[in-house]
Ligand SMILES: Nc1ncnc2c1ncn2[C@@H]1O[C@H](COP(=O)(O)OP(=O)(O)OP(=O)(O)O)[C@@H](O)[C@H]1O
């Protein structure tokens with residue numbers, strides 16, 4: 001099962017990715033949690049101790065490694081570099097049977113898709129989506145750019161996080177269009193930071209596609225963030241965790257996911 005978590009900046013992607021990854025891990029799934037956002041917030045949200053994170057480098061910081069996999073001696077580069085050992089080399093042990101991988105920032109900004117670094121990134125996405133049996137959860141960078149690059153082609157489920165704001169709803173509507181173009185099998189909306197029925201009405205009133213779940217606005221999420229602790233460790237019985245547990249059950253039941 002391959003799940004991508006997308007949406008406007010600050011809507012709750014990392015919080016939900018981390019919690020979902022650990023809850024699926026507790027249920028016995030082998031989960032790879034991918035921090036595909038250069039701001040690298042997922043390790044804290046997962047509750048990875050800093051000393052554990054420090055044991056493994058950030059993938060795109062390892063320029064020599066990427067070069068060794070992608071460059072040919074004649075100045076050309078390999079379109080399909082070897083990536084099948086990347087999880088073993090860069091994977092960090094996180095709680096609840098989760099392995100974290102941190103992509104970091106692709107260094108070749110500006111030249112867009114036609115560079116060895118992006119060839120490596122494309123090959124890696126493809127390997128994680130199509131080449132592995134594990135459950136993979138991608139915590140994506142905010143916005144739409146990654147959608148236009150098509151790196152998420154082949155995933156089973158795209159969860160788009162929406163908060164009660166017009167901007168986040170607009171992003172979700174665009175995301176849905178992209179998801180259709182990429183033939184993503186399942187595109188679902190998650191309403192987050194919901195305080196009351198008016199918040200839900202705002203989302204339901206504008207979006208044709210209705211949220212599969214609403215996660216309440218919960219101070220526990222803010223407090224856990226403030227001190228850099230995983231929500232699941234800080235407040236396992238919080239309403240936000242309860243809602244994300246429900247989301248996990250919906251995913252398992254409706255999508256019939258395999259381990
Ligand atoms: N259900 C919630 N209730 C209250 N606050 C929340 C909730 N979900 C997320 N937040 C808060 O919203 C902020 C953004 O959350 P998070 O980092 O998970 O979002 P994100 O979409 O990953 O952001 P970014 O686009 O910057 O990566 C954080 O301060 C977090 O504590």
Ligand SMILES: [Mg+2]
Nearest residue numbers: 013014037041
């Ligand atoms: Mg984030």
